[in-house]
Amino acid sequence: MGEPEPLTCSRAGCRETASWRIEWRNPRIHSADRVKVWLACDEHVDYLREFLAARDFPLRVVPAEGSEVAAERPIA
Numbered sequence: 001m002g003e004p005e006p007l008t009c010s011r012a013g014c015r016e017t018a019s020w021r022i023e024w025r026n027p028r029i030h031s032a033d034r035v036k037v038w039l040a041c042d043e044h045v046d047y048l049r050e051f052l053a054a055r056d057f058p059l060r061v062v063p064a065e066g067s068e069v070a071a072e073r074p075i076a
Contacts, residue, residue: 006018007039009039009040009044010022010038010040010044010048011040011041011044011047016044017041018039018064019040019045019064020039020040020042020045020061020062020064021037021061021062021063021064022045022048022049022052023035023036023061023062024036024037024052024057024058024059024060025059026055027057027058038052039064040061040064045061
């Protein structure tokens, strides 16, 4: 068996390895137990966090190390 694929940043067009996991939800359409995940490299973590925070989405940023969750690709 080969090595697992590295986690990739969710910023559109970025192919860097992610160091951060951004867990968020849109409270207008998601219940409290529905959490979405974006992954971010060091360069884009602030951009993605600010993108979500500007929309007043609850979020938390944690290290991505050890994470195996697939990330959803943003439209930003």
